[in-house]
Amino acid sequence: MRTTTFDFSPLFRSSIGFDRMLNALEAATRIETIDNWPPYDIVKTGEDDYRITMAVAGFSLDELTITQEQNMLFVSGQKANGEEAQYLHRGLAGHSFDRRFELADHVRVVGANLANGLLTIDLKREVPEEMKPRRIEIATDLALPKAETRQIEADKQAA
Numbered sequence: 001m002r003t004t005t006f007d008f009s010p011l012f013r014s015s016i017g018f019d020r021m022l023n024a025l026e027a028a029t030r031i032e033t034i035d036n037w038p039p040y041d042i043v044k045t046g047e048d049d050y051r052i053t054m055a056v057a058g059f060s061l062d063e064l065t066i067t068q069e070q071n072m073l074f075v076s077g078q079k080a081n082g083e084e085a086q087y088l089h090r091g092l093a094g095h096s097f098d099r100r101f102e103l104a105d106h107v108r109v110v111g112a113n114l115a116n117g118l119l120t121i122d123l124k125r126e127v128p129e130e131m132k133p134r135r136i137e138i139a140t141d142l143a144l145p146k147a148e149t150r151q152i153e154a155d156k157q158a159a
Helices: 009-014 019-030 146-158
Strands: 040-044 049-055 064-069 072-077 097-102 107-115 118-125
Touching: 049 072, 064 107, 072 118
Parallel strands: none
Antiparallel strands: 040 049, 049 118, 064 072, 072 097, 107 118
């Protein structure tokens, strides 16, 4: 259980455009989750590639659902109601689950695979071309078209 709290108010005062990220950080520090099942790993596999691996032993392909809505990824497992057995010991968690992951802008799911009880979800960040940094050329007086150069000279003479 977490007992440490963080005050993000100084960051809110000095950052512009990061409010969604700061709200997510603030919410993450408030959430105390007891249910950490199913266990999962998040791995960065490349500069813009990520992989989530979840241990979902006992779940079939039909019992798992992956949904992406804007910047949220939802993974759920719904166990089919089957025959109830009388357990002497139950060490394998077989209950339904809902897990959600908040995704950064421009991150999308590119594939998912279920093998050997592990659900693997591959993600890729694809920044649109118009959002990528670009170099801006700086014009000089020499680079101005002749009509603009004439207008500048006329303005200088009028002054």
